[in-house]
Amino acid sequence: MTQLEVLRYNPETDQEPRFQRYEVPFRDDWVVLDALNHVKEALDPTLSYRWSCHMAVCGSCGMMVNGEPKLACKAFLRDYPGVIRVEPLRHFPIERDLVTVIDDFVAKLARVKPWLMPKEPAPAAGEYQQTPAQLKRYKQFSMCINCMLCYAACPEYGLIPEYLGPAAIALGHRWNRDSRDGGREARQQELAAKEGVWDCTFVGACSEVCPEHVDPAAAIQQVKIESTVDWYQAHLMPWLKK
């Protein structure tokens, strides 16, 4: 057996969150999500949390496990000796128990215009040509599952809520780097704003906690360089059209 200490919050009965302890079976192939499911099924059906795929691709089950942002479906009980503290993802308001309000992220994602703005019109018959090397340039940034662990790890986002944040910037960068895309200028206003990349001081925590190895910190620094070059080009050599 092992113990979970879970942060609970129900606005209808609680003024503020409180911890509740549960004893759950210890199985060496179980993840925290399995333990939570056991709690809900056998001990306390009132516990609320998000989950779906149980294979780290849907991004639903992000939460704090012993103070670190993790996907509950990939946090193995065998890696946590002692009582396991489970809390909702940090830096987001708590809706109920382990469910957070993610409106801020969803809005920011839309603001970076994460869709293809084609450089050229689509070929009349067939696909845009894109070599494996061109695909590689943006592939890793397209792997983001929108789990928001990076937002929970980022102290800038915690201190400056207006900050665009790692995932949104990484996804904007993903499109900037797609060989088919010509929308860098259109995304510039959001990405190169103060609340865009310039609120980042390269703590690098985002890339450390990212379960998909997107490396949003790299994306942000690359956007910093690109937008700086763009700025100088626009001001010193405005006759040069991109």
Next chain:
Amino acid sequence: MESILADVAIVGAGGAGLRAAIALAQADPALRIALVSKVYPMRSHTCAAEGGAAGVIKPDDSLEQHFDDTVGGGDWLSDQDAVDYFIREAPKELLQLEHWGCPWSRAADGSVAVRPFGGMKKQRTWFAADKSGFHILHTLFQTSLQFPSIERFDEYYATELLVADGRCAGLVAIEMRSGQMRRFDARAVIIAGGGAGRMFPFTTNGAIKTGDGMALAYRAGVALKDMEFVQYHPTGLPSTGTLLTEACRGEGGVLLNRNGRRFLQDYGMGPETPLGRPVLKTMELGPRDRVSQAFWHEQKKGNAVSTRWGDAMLLDMRHLGEKTINERLPLVRDMSISYMGVDPVTDPVPVRPVVHYMMGGIDTDISAATSLPGLYAAGECACVSINGANRLGSNSLTELLVFGRRAALSALEYMGNNKPAPAPASLAEDARGRIRELMQRTGGTETVAGLRKEMLRTMEEHAGIYRSGDGLGAACAKLGELRRRYRRLELHDKTNVYNTDLLQALELGSMLDCAEAVVQSAAARKESRGAHQRLDFPQRDDRSFLRHSLASYDAGGAPRIGYRDVVITRSQPGVRDYSGAHA
């Protein structure tokens, strides 16, 4: 009750729902589109699909062959006019996705790459590494963000359709964060709510696949078609049930029993092909129903590998080499290591068949229309039918796109020919009353977890890969009993904010309805075809059963089962031959 006005309400924001929304927004920017989903779109289970999406694109392939593979793969239960439409639209939709920026994997010359897949004579499965569904979903979701006319209602659980004057006029939904109910008055509704694999205990499906969309239509009087056809994917992880893509075998992986034998050759899928050089449509690239059934037989013979999670077979990919695995199957390697402690580069991975897909669903015609005017359905929740008795891998991701768009066009046409006719307010109030009654119920004798456990056990025991008359009879009785006991369910959580006890209770209700349709349809189909195999009726019976089952809701009782002939055009029912001999 707060009312939201829309032209079209779409239930479900996965691949099919998003595709429909985009099609509507592009067709007419003035349309008000309400995209209603119980989860945020990027959580939809489309994200878990791995292998790819089929569409004829290479010069050595032809529409004719895609047609034949699909119809044969479906054991001739597919409606051939629908398959014809599907295979023609398939390449156009996959190209459209590419034009929207989908990161399809590429050949060296920059053209899209295709890979081999089960049951397909030619390579026509477009893929994005082994996360094709994930990339398709995110491409669609991100593309949808550019259309201001698509208004999203994330984490709204639709409880009932509003039906007035014999037409669908909208729906009622719970706003999950507040527990408040809202009515959506719409001129047309498209259901794209996905399948119901969670009615089984071992499934690749995520928590959300509980058949809510199917139940919505079913309770509004639309039949559920071919529900008995439940697909088992041969290679799920024994520990979690999660999916290892068919592409493992497409790239050359092989299946072994405890004696190290590639046993599929003993079940009509031989002769054994050379290691690492798979031949299409034979051995490990046979169709899913045959491969899963072969495992069942091996298990009975005592040839299965014993693991602590039960019996399994071995998926051996060692000969593919680390480079290929990292490049084409990175998620597979990650999952095998994390959840099984096995590295496919150095060891064979234990796998077993798990429930994966429902060929059956909401009865629609070739234009995605249901029998209820104003109601359309697309994706796994619908049954057109293009997949017949057994779906070929990589046809379903394409199906989302083709019929998502088709449903949108049909809804558009319907609205052009019909004036809006909102339902009376009392209907929505009645719907709210039903939820209130459940929430406030006291003195109940049942719990969500208790009833669900019994349902799962029944389905596993009696509605598995091989079924029998006695077993199905027991399942029908049991599910009828669970349906009655469901009315005495009492919630532990009676609060309003994000109440997942309530949500799970409603999802259980959906699953019970769908499960009853499955077992009643299965009991009535006295033959074996595709994924529906009966020990007491082992042969296919085209004379009596070249027909679709139709399960119709009968309030307070078991569904009524009816039949409709399959549309046959140019492919007469033949023998499904997956032996290498005919190649």
Next chain:
Amino acid sequence: MSKPYVRPITSEWIFRHPRYLRYMAREFSCLFIGGWTVLMVWGLKQLSEGPLAWQAFLELLRSPASIALHLLTLAFATYHSITWFNLTPKALPLPFIAAAHYALWGVVSVIVLRAAF
């Protein structure tokens, strides 16, 4: 009714994980480097005020406190440089970019040290 709870942020985040402490150490180095820069400006001023002022400045530099502070500053500056050089490939994913930074550092250091001694 929905009533989300916002957890207050305090500076305890610095101690939540070693990576945050390492980050703060890197950032903290700017205090020492900035302070050293001010000292150099002060030295320039002393130089402009004639040989006596300059000698007094050199005496100050040779004091034990000054030596200790200089060693500390050198340590922080080195830590800062090493962490930044190691992070450079993220911002500029070019081959051997970190090695190039170290090489350039080495070359410049040799030139400066030769000029000083």
